[in-house]
Amino acid sequence: MxxxxxxxxxxxxxxASDVPAVKNINISVPDGTFLTLLGPSGCGKTTTxxxxxGYITPDSGEILIGDRRVSEAGxxxxxxxxxxGMVFQNYAIWPHKTVFENVAFGLKIRRNTNDEVVKKVxxxxxxxxxxxxxxxxPNELSGGQQQRVALARSLVVEPDILLLDEPLxxxxxxxxxxxxxxxxxxxxxxxxxFVYVTHDQAEALALSDQIVVMQRxxxxxxxxxxxxxxxxxxxxxxxxxxxxxxxxxEIKPLGQGKALFTISDHVALEVTAPTGLTSATKGELxxxxxxxxxxxxxxxxxxxxxxxxxxxxLGNLMELLIKLPNGQEVRVQSHPMNxxxxxDEVELMIDAASTSVFI
Amino acid sequence: MLSKTLGGGLFRTxxxxxxxxxxxxxxxxxxxxxxxxxxxxxxxxxxxxEYFREAFSSRLYLMPLVNSLVLGAWTGLFSxxxxxxxxWAVARTNMPGKKLVTVTAAxxxxxxxxxxxxxxxxxxxxxxxxxxxxxxxxxxxxxLTFNIFSMAGLVLVTVLHTFPFVFLLxxxxxxxxxxxxxxxxQILGASKFRTAISITAPLVAPAVLSGTLLAFVNAxxxxxxxxxxxxxxxxxxxxxxxYSLFDYPPEYGLASALSLIFxxxxxxxxxxxxxxxxxxxxxxxxxxxxxxxxxxxxxxRWLLLLIGLVIFVIAIIAPFGTLIAVSLxxxxxxxxxxxxxxxxxxxxxFDYDVTQRAIVxxxxxxxxxxxxxxxxxxxxxxxDLRTKLPGRKALDYAALIPxxxxxxxxxxxxxxxxxxxxxTLYGTLSILLLAYVGRYVPxxxxxxxxxxxxxxxxxxxxxQILGAKWSQxxxxxxxxxxxxxxxxxxxxxxxxxxQELSASILLFSSKTMTLAVAVxxxxxxxxxxxxxxxxxxxxxxxxxxxxxxxxxxGGGIGKI
Numbered sequence: 001m002x003x004x005x006x007x008x009x010x011x012x013x014x015x016a017s018d019v020p021a022v023k024n025i026n027i028s029v030p031d032g033t034f035l036t037l038l039g040p041s042g043c044g045k046t047t048t049x050x051x052x053x054g055y056i057t058p059d060s061g062e063i064l065i066g067d068r069r070v071s072e073a074g075x076x077x078x079x080x081x082x083x084x085g086m087v088f089q090n091y092a093i094w095p096h097k098t099v100f101e102n103v104a105f106g107l108k109i110r111r112n113t114n115d116e117v118v119k120k121v122x123x124x125x126x127x128x129x130x131x132x133x134x135x136x137x138p139n140e141l142s143g144g145q146q147q148r149v150a151l152a153r154s155l156v157v158e159p160d161i162l163l164l165d166e167p168l169x170x171x172x173x174x175x176x177x178x179x180x181x182x183x184x185x186x187x188x189x190x191x192x193x194f195v196y197v198t199h200d201q202a203e204a205l206a207l208s209d210q211i212v213v214m215q216r217x218x219x220x221x222x223x224x225x226x227x228x229x230x231x232x233x234x235x236x237x238x239x240x241x242x243x244x245x246x247x248x249x250e251i252k253p254l255g256q257g258k259a260l261f262t263i264s265d266h267v268a269l270e271v272t273a274p275t276g277l278t279s280a281t282k283g284e285l286x287x288x289x290x291x292x293x294x295x296x297x298x299x300x301x302x303x304x305x306x307x308x309x310x311x312x313x314l315g316n317l318m319e320l321l322i323k324l325p326n327g328q329e330v331r332v333q334s335h336p337m338n339x340x341x342x343x344d345e346v347e348l349m350i351d352a353a354s355t356s357v358f359i
Numbered sequence: 360m361l362s363k364t365l366g367g368g369l370f371r372t373x374x375x376x377x378x379x380x381x382x383x384x385x386x387x388x389x390x391x392x393x394x395x396x397x398x399x400x401x402x403x404x405x406x407x408x409e410y411f412r413e414a415f416s417s418r419l420y421l422m423p424l425v426n427s428l429v430l431g432a433w434t435g436l437f438s439x440x441x442x443x444x445x446x447w448a449v450a451r452t453n454m455p456g457k458k459l460v461t462v463t464a465a466x467x468x469x470x471x472x473x474x475x476x477x478x479x480x481x482x483x484x485x486x487x488x489x490x491x492x493x494x495x496x497x498x499x500x501x502x503l504t505f506n507i508f509s510m511a512g513l514v515l516v517t518v519l520h521t522f523p524f525v526f527l528l529x530x531x532x533x534x535x536x537x538x539x540x541x542x543x544x545q546i547l548g549a550s551k552f553r554t555a556i557s558i559t560a561p562l563v564a565p566a567v568l569s570g571t572l573l574a575f576v577n578a579x580x581x582x583x584x585x586x587x588x589x590x591x592x593x594x595x596x597x598x599x600x601x602y603s604l605f606d607y608p609p610e611y612g613l614a615s616a617l618s619l620i621f622x623x624x625x626x627x628x629x630x631x632x633x634x635x636x637x638x639x640x641x642x643x644x645x646x647x648x649x650x651x652x653x654x655x656x657x658x659x660r661w662l663l664l665l666i667g668l669v670i671f672v673i674a675i676i677a678p679f680g681t682l683i684a685v686s687l688x689x690x691x692x693x694x695x696x697x698x699x700x701x702x703x704x705x706x707x708x709f710d711y712d713v714t715q716r717a718i719v720x721x722x723x724x725x726x727x728x729x730x731x732x733x734x735x736x737x738x739x740x741x742x743d744l745r746t747k748l749p750g751r752k753a754l755d756y757a758a759l760i761p762x763x764x765x766x767x768x769x770x771x772x773x774x775x776x777x778x779x780x781x782x783t784l785y786g787t788l789s790i791l792l793l794a795y796v797g798r799y800v801p802x803x804x805x806x807x808x809x810x811x812x813x814x815x816x817x818x819x820x821x822x823q824i825l826g827a828k829w830s831q832x833x834x835x836x837x838x839x840x841x842x843x844x845x846x847x848x849x850x851x852x853x854x855x856x857x858q859e860l861s862a863s864i865l866l867f868s869s870k871t872m873t874l875a876v877a878v879x880x881x882x883x884x885x886x887x888x889x890x891x892x893x894x895x896x897x898x899x900x901x902x903x904x905x906x907x908x909x910x911x912x913g914g915g916i917g918k919i
Contacts, residue, residue: 053824079823086824092817096839105835106825150821157825 002066002160002193004029004052009061009071011047021047023217025061029210031160034187034194038204038228039214040240045197048214049163052195053086054079065161085154085192086163089170091146093138099125099149100134106157124156127186144175155190164196168203180206201241205229213237235358238286245292245330251283251357261285261357264326267304269352274359283359289319289333291354297345304348306330308340322346373829380738381754383731387797388760391772398775399615410616420617423600426589427579428624430513430596434578435571437518441670442525442574443567450533452654454663459671467674468523469901471858473583473875474894476516477882478678480587481685481891483507489693497693508592516584519674521574525567532566533559538652565635572632576625580765582861583879597621598767598861605865615775618768626763679898685891703892714893716870717877722900724788724873725856728795729803729849735796736803737845740811741837745819758804761797766861769798774865786868794862799852806848810841843911850908854901874900 006027012020022044029035037045050056052063054076063071070077093102103124107117125131128148138146147167154162167183168176184207187194198204204211205225213220213228213236221233232238235246249263251274259273261283269285297305306322309329318336323329330348340346402409414420442464448454449461482490485506494503506512536559544554582598589596595603597617604614656663685691689698707714736758742748743755761769773794777784784790814837822836860875867876874897881890 053820055820055823079820080826080828082824083826084824086821088817088821090815090817092815092821094818094822094836094840105822105827109826109831153821153825163824 003031004161004193004195005064006048006052007062007064009048009051009058009063011051011056011058020059020217022051022214025219027212027219027222029193029195032191032193034184034196034207034209036196036198036204036208036211037214038198038201038211038240039220040199043214044217045199045212045214046165047217049165049195049197052161053084053163054082083157083159084161084163085157085159087147087150087154087165087167089166091143091150091167091170093141093146093149093153095138097137098134099130099136099138099141102138102149103134103153103156106153110157120156121152124152127155128152143171144179147171147179151186155186155192159192161193161195164194166198167196169198169200176203183207213240215240230354232286232356235284235286238356238358243289243331243333245287245289247285247287247328249283249285250280251277251359252280253277259357261355263304269350269355271352271355271357274357277359281359283357286356286358287350288354289331290317291351292330292332293349293351294320294322294332294334294338294340294346295349297347304350306346306348308342308344308346310342311340322348377738377742380735380742383735383796384739384754384757384800387735387793387800389757391769391776391797392760392764394776394779395615395618395768395772398611399619402612407612410612411620413613414616414620420600420613423595423597423617424620426594427597427621429510430517430585430594431575431579433510433514434517434521435575437514438522438525438574439567439571441518442522442570443529445522445667445670446526446529446533448663448667450530452656452660452663454656454660454667456664456667460667463667463671463674464523464526467519469854469905470520470675470678471583471860471875471897472516472520472581473587473860473879474682474858474897475519475678476584476587477878477890477894478681478685479507479512479516481681481691481887482677483512487692489691489695492693507588510592510594513584513588513592513594516588517578517581518574519678520581520584521578524573524577525570528566528570528573529563532563536562569632569635572628572635576628576632579621580625580767580861582765582767582864583875586864586879587882598765601767601771602864611775614771618771621765621768622763625765629763682891682894682898685888686895688888691887691891703888704895707889707893707896711889713869713872714877714881714889717872717874717893718896720788720791720871721857721874724791724795725853728792728799728856729852731792731796732800732803732852733806733845733849735800736805736807736848737811737841738807739800739804740807744808744811745816755804759801761799762801764798766794766798766859766863767865769794770862770865773797773862785866786871788871790866791863791871791873794866795852795856795859798859798862799855802851802855803848806844806851807841810844810848811837813844814840846911847908850904850911854904854908857900857904858897 004027006025009022009025010020011022025044025048027035027048037048039045047056051058051071054070057076058071058073060073062069062073065082070082094105097105100121103121104117107120112120121134122131125134128151130145130148130152133141133145133149138149141149147170150167164183168179171179180203183194183196196204196207208225210222211225211228212222213233215236220237221228223231223233228237229241232241238244247261247263249261251259251261251271253259253273254270257273259271259277260268261271262268263285271285274283304324306324308320309323310321312319313336316336317333318338320332320334320340321329322332332348334340399410400406400408414424445460445464449457454460480488482488483505485491485504485508488507491504491506494500507515540562541554541558544558545551549557579597582602585594585596585599586602588594590599597620601614601617601621604610604617684695686703687699687701688695689700689702708718709715739754739758742751764772773790774785777790777793784793818840819832819836822832827835858875859873860879863873863876864879867873872880874893878890878893878897881893
C-alpha cells in the first residue's frame with residue numbers, strides 16, 4: 001500500500017505573521033499514480049514535497065502513507081524511516097563516492113549482503129542504462145548520466161513512493177524530452193507512486209496521471225492533464241496553464257447549465273454556466289489563442305472585429321496580435337500558412353465550447 | 360519546527376552531540392566573559408563602580424589606555440601607507456615581483472610579533488644592538504642609529520604584522536572592481552586620475568578602512584611586542600598594565616574593569632569593520648565583467664620592485680636572518696660570525712628541561728586545541744547552516760565573541776571564572792587548553808562554515824531518505840566531504856596556538872610552560888642566544904604546519 005493522503009496540511013516559515021508556505025492542503029494520491037505538483041516558483045510545491053518526505057514538520061494537518069500516519073502537527077516520522085526515494089533537482093550525487101558506491105548506499109544502510117548489493121546495483125544501473133559505469137566518479141559523468149545515477153540510487157531500494165523535485169530542469173531541451181519519456185515508462189513498469197514537482201506545465205501535461213496546480217501556497221485545482229488545461233478551475237490556473245485572452249463582460253444564466261456571456265453590445269456567446277451563477281453579473285471570459293479562428297471581415301459582420309497589428313512566425317504556428325475597436329489586444333495562434341498581414345481587418349470566431357468563464 | 364523533529368527521541372545521538380557543542384561554547388566563552396563582567400562591577404561589598412572610577416582617574420591606568428590608542432592609530436596609518444600602495448601595485452600595475460610582495464605579506468602576517476621584536480632588539484637596542492654599534496662605533500654615522508625602545512620602534516614592529524590586513528583586503532577589492540565601472544567613466548570623458556579618484560577610490564575605500572580597523576584591533580592586542588619593546592621604553596599599554604595587575608597582590612577588580620574597557624574598544628572597532636565590509640560586498644561584487652587592464656608603469660615599475668624588496672628585507676630577512684645568526688653565534692655581537700656553533704640548540708633541546716617541557720607542552724596543547732576547536736566549529740556551523748533550531752544565530756554570535764577578546768583579556772576572564780569554581784584549573788594545562796580553544800574557536804567556526812557551505816544540503820538529505828540515521832549521514836557523507844576544509848581549519852588553529860603568548864602569559868605555571876612563554880622568560884632573563892634558537896624551533900614548527908596546509912590546498916591560509 002503506497003497511497004498518500006494529505007489532510008488540511010499547513011506550514012509557514014518564520015513567525016506566524018508570515019504568509020504560509022502551504023495552506024490547508026488536501027490531496028490524495030492513489031497507489032501507482034504519477035502525480036505532479038505544478039506551479040510557479042514560490043507556490044509551495046517544493047514545501048509540499050518536502051513535507052511528504054518528512055524533512056519538514058507541518059504546523060497543522062496530517063499526512064498518511066497507506067493507513068500509517070507519518071506527519072502531524074509538530075511531529076514527524078523522520079525521512080530515514082519512511083522508506084521513500086527522492087531525486088533532487090541537483091541530483092545530489094555524492095562526489096566522493098563512485099557510481100557503484102552511490103547506488104549501493106541505501107542497500108548497505110539496509111544491511112543487504114555483499115552479493116545482494118552487487119546484484120541489485122548492477123540491475124539498477126542497467127535499468128537506467130548505465131551498466132559498466134560503476135567505477136566512475138560523478139565528475140566523470142554528464143548531467144544526464146548523473147540524473148540516471150540519482151534515479152538508480154532511489155530505485156534500487158525498491159521504494160513504494162518516489163519523490164522527484166524538478167529532476168529535469170538542469171538538462172538541455174533534447175535530453176529533457178528523452179528523460180521525460182523514460183520516466184513515464186519507468187513509472188508504468190515499476191508501478192511506484194511518483195510525486196513529481198515541476199514549474200513546467202508542458203512537462204506536467206506530458207507526464208502526469210493527475211496534476212495538482214498550486215499557487216500562493218494553496219491547491220488551485222486537482223485533475224487530469226486534460227481537465228486542468230481545458231477546464232481550469234479559476235483565472236490563476238487558466239493563466240498558468242498556457243496563454244490566455246481575457247474578455248470582460250456580463251454573464252446571464254439561461255438555465256440547463258447554460259449561460260450567455262455578452263462581450264459588447266452585439267457580441268454574445270452561449271457558454272457553460274459557471275457554478276454559483278444565479279443572476280446576471282460581471283464576469284471574465286477566458287479564451288486560449290489557439291481557440292480563436294480568424295476570417296476576413298465583411299462589412300455587415302456583427303461579431304468581434306479587429307485589426308491585425310503584428311504577426312510573429314514561430315515555425316509550427318503563426319502568432320497574431322489583433323487590436324479591437326475598444327483598444328483591447330487579442331492574441332491568436334493560427335496556421336503558419338494563413339494569408340493575413342498587418343493592417344488587415346479580421347473577424348474573430350471564438351470556439352464557445354473551449355472557453356472558461358469566471359465570475 | 361525542526362526542533363520538534365530533533366526532539367523526537369529518534370535523534371538521540373544528534374541531540375547529544377549538538378548539546379555538547381553548545382555547552383562547550385558556554386563554558387569556553389559565555390561564562391568566563393560573564394564572570395569578567397560581574398567581577399568588574401562587584402566589589403567586596405556588592406555592586407560598585409569603584410574600579411571604573413579608578414581606571415578613569417589614575418594616570419596609572421589612563422596612560423596605558425592613551426598609549427594603546429596612540430599605538431593603534433599609528434599602526435593603522437602606517438598599515439595603509441604600506442599596504443595600500445603595494446595592493447595597488449600588485450592588483451593594477453605591471454610591476455615585477457608581485458609574487459614576492461604577496462609572499463612577504465603572508466609571511467609578515469604569520470611571523471609572531473614577539474619574535475620579530477626580539478630580533479629587532481638584537482639589531483637596534485640603543486647600546487648593544489649590532490646595527491647601532493656598527494653605525495656609531497665602526498662607521499661613525501651616529502645619525503643612522505635608531506632606538507628600538509620607543510613608540511616608533513613599537514609601531515615599526517607592529518606594522519610589520521598588521522599591514523597585510525590592509526594589503527590583502529585592498530588587493531582583493533581592487534581586483535574585484537569590475538573593469539566596466541572604470542571604463543564607463545572613461546568613455547564619458549573622465550581622465551585616468553579622475554576615474555581613480557571618483558570611481559575606484561570610493562569602491563575600494565570600505566575594504567581599506569576595514570583592513571585598517573583589523574590592523575588596529577590586532578595591533579593593540581599584542582602583548583609580546585608591547586612588553587618586549589614598550590616596557591623598556593616606559594610605554595605601558597593596556598595589555599602590559601593588565602599583566603602587571605596580576606603581580607602580588609593581584610587586583611582582580613581593576614584588571615576586570617580594564618579588560619572590559621579593552622573589550623569595548625575592540626568590539627567597537629570590529630563593529631565598524633563589519634559594517635564597512637558589508638558595504639564593500641554590496642558595492643564591488645556586482646558584475647561578472649572583465650578584470651581591469653594593468654597599468655604600464657614604464658621604468659617606474661622598477662622603483663615599485665625596489666620598494667617591495669626593501670619591505671621584504673625589513674619584514675622577513677632582517678628579523679629572521681638576525682634570529683638565525685644570533686642562534687648560531689657563540690655570543691651575539693659585531694663579530695658573531697667568528698664563532699658559529701650549534702650549542703644553543705643543543706642546550707634548549709637536550710639540556711634544559713624548561714624549554715624541553717615548553718616545546719612538548721605547546722605541541723600537545725596545539726594538537727588538542729586545534730582538534731577540539733575544529734570539532735566545536737564544525738558542529739556549530741552545522742547547526743547554523745542545517746537546522747532551524749531557535750537560537751542558532753545566537754550560537755553563531757557566541758562563537759564570534761572571542762574575536763573581540765584580546766588574548767590577555769581572555770586569560771583574565773578565565774581566571775576570574777575558574778577561581779570561583781570548585782575545580783582547580785588555574786596552573787594546569789587544562790586552563791591553557793580552554794584559553795586556546797576559546798580564543799581560536801572563531802577561526803574554526805569560519806573554517807567549518809566555508810567547508811559546509813560547499814556541501815549542498817541535498818547531499819545529506821538524499822542519504823537520509825535512503826534510510827541513513829544522523830550519525831550515518833555525518834559519517835558517510837558530511838564528514839568525508841568537509842574533511843579537507845576541516846583539516847585546513849585545524850592547521851589554521853594549530854599555528855597560532857603553538858606560539859600563543861598574550862593569554863598564556865597569565866595562565867602558565869612552571870609545570871605548564873609553553874613555547875612562547877619560555878621564549879619571553881628566557882629573553883627577560885637575558886639568554887639572548889638560546890632565545891633565538893628557541894624562536895627558530897618555533898618557526899620550524901609553524902613552517903612545517905604551513906607547508907602541510909599549503910599541500911592540502913592552501914585552504915584559508917593568508918586570507919582574512
